[in-house]
Amino acid sequence: xxxxxxxxxxxxxxxxxxxxxxxxxxxxxxxxxxxxxxxxxxxxxxxxxxxxxxxxxxxxxxxxxxxxxxxxxxxxxxxxxxxxxxxx
Numbered sequence: 001x002x003x004x005x006x007x008x009x010x011x012x013x014x015x016x017x018x019x020x021x022x023x024x025x026x027x028x029x030x031x032x033x034x035x036x037x038x039x040x041x042x043x044x045x046x047x048x049x050x051x052x053x054x055x056x057x058x059x060x061x062x063x064x065x066x067x068x069x070x071x072x073x074x075x076x077x078x079x080x081x082x083x084x085x086x087x088x
Contacts, residue, residue, distance in 0.1 A: 014048050022049065026056050036060075 004012065014022070022039075038044075039053035041056045070076045 010045055011045055012046060012048070012050065014046070019052065022052060023056070026053070 009014075026036045029034075036053055036057055039049055040057050042050060044050055044053075067076075
């Protein structure tokens, strides 16, 4: 454990609970997105936090693109209609 304390703050690893906490923080609708952008653009000195924020930002962009394609092709409406038909 003392090896971690010898690592400079810039390269210090994030714990599992740290990743979990940052994921919850980034999931908050408006405030989380602001934190995400700040961390991704270098608002933190820790390289691991910055890279995690960048990867989470890419994840959100990919989800937005998938949803845009599904909405443009009309598949989202068909899936919603399918679920409505199951419960009526």
